[in-house]
Amino acid sequence: MEYLFKTAYNDDIRFLAKTGEKVRVAIVLVLLLAAPLVLQDYYLAELGLLFVYAIAGIGLMILTGHTGQVSFGHAAFLGIGAYTHSVLLSYGVPFTASIIITLLFSGLIGMALGRSASKMHGFYLAIATLAFGILIETVFGEWASLTGGHMGFAVPSLQVFGIPLTKVWQQYLVDLLLALLVVWGAANLFRSPTGRSFLAVRDSELSARCLGVNVEWVKIQAFGVSAAITGLAGALLAHHLTYLAPDVFGVLESLKLMLMIVVGGLGTILGAIFGAIIISVLPVALSFFKDMLPSSIGQTAGIEPLLFGLIIVFVIVFEPGGLYGRWMKIRFFFETFPYYRKSSFVRQKSYLKTERMR
């Protein structure tokens, strides 16, 4: 068991305090950088896609997990990012500029949505964001002159600083780099005032307000940051899809993002990454096992959504903390071995709140 001896305020700010954490992160980084040398193109592309979903997951996590604002239309921002980026590229805008414009544009749309949603709670917010998602999907379909409508839109090939990156491993590295940047930035956010005000709004709008947090503005910011990051994921996703169609960014995709962060564990960046792993590994594992099952079951359509549904039910019933919660328990078990008890993670009941004001 390792005990942290803090001697400076910087020790509270540092990301990786324990030796175990440092070693784990280093190992993962080395493995990810070495992956192109080992993995076949198919698996490498899947891994790249995993990073893209991790970015999108972090985007939604900041809004729903950290700020407590539910969004059932987040695939719209994935779509806005994908279309903006692709259209800009097709007009000859360089990759870097296009990514930055995409970030700003999705962020602005997110802020506009946040502005109108900042006084809504619970069901109303869920319905409003769902409606927003459907609305944007319709726009993609109908604005055929710009998006190609339901005929689809061919995404220009990946090219950074004029260098064509058509190999799978090159695209993989671009995804990895941006995913690392987003993870680092999001983690930064939550060790600084902006992120803390997000958490404050999630846990108690009332006292946040009395401590000087402008709750409406924080929600607008959270929507903006979340939409910008999800838009970035959309831009990267476009290069994986190579062909955009409106229905890719529909309600089902929004639900998939939501499933990701719930299964991964709400309120943690690592949870979004765990969720992305589940989302990416499951279809691959499924297609692997499909062949082993009798064809009457294995070939039935809709087995994937069914499994997703089952997983979300099981997670909510048995591990509300998601995969992250389970991971914390396993970690705690080894770190405190042999002292771990079943009750180590039992939370106290929260005290009754009466007279709560909205």
Next chain:
Amino acid sequence: MNTPQRLSVRNLSIEFGGVHAVEDVSFDVEPGETFAIIGPNGAGKSTIFNLISRLYEPTAGSIHYGQQNLLGLPAHEIVQVGIGRTFQNIELFEQATVLQNLLVGRHAHMQKNPFSNFLFLPSVRKSEIEHRRRVEDIIDLLEIAQYRDERISDLPYGARKNVELARALCAEPTMLLLDEPASGLNNEETDDISFWLEDIKHDIGVTLVMVEHDMNLVGLVADRVMAINNGQLLAIGTPDEVRDNPEVQRAYLGVAE
């Protein structure tokens, strides 16, 4: 504004759908004093606090802190004027650590630029450390160092009360509104609170306004007491004067027929 000001409340009224929760109440709180508001349940004590915090919009009346007209400010700017508060039912950020809670307490004094925060520029780190140091002073004062990295949801009730008081102090208020600081605490913890309130008053020099049912605590710390019932002012004076006031006794004990 770093020195306590006079809080003047004039003819304050608020109605909730025909119910006069507070009706034509006027009082002054002098800088540096400890002022207690007492009254039976539903008398309108917390409502007065919520009016001062600008969580409710009054139907009539005015509230001034020094020269500042509070009714011209939104709720989140009240703390910048120097008025902090705690809540009757503890409103901490449950899923965050004690330290994070206290740092949110300093929110009003912080630079909050999402871009520099996202990149965690050196200036952000520097200001974080500076605020962390201020927070540590409060942690020392209220002796909550052992809870520093605990999540609020893991803390016992009494500790939460202390953390909430600490969080309000982190905003460096010149006036502190305490909504039932001793509710739900045992005798020993209540003694601690009265001790700390004296400490806070003398060390930091804040004006204290509190809503409290525990008359022993009120008698110990309060300089002046205001009694209200059904939203109306009954009496203002020293704790003994108010206790002996026949109106107050009638409100608490009922009238002998």
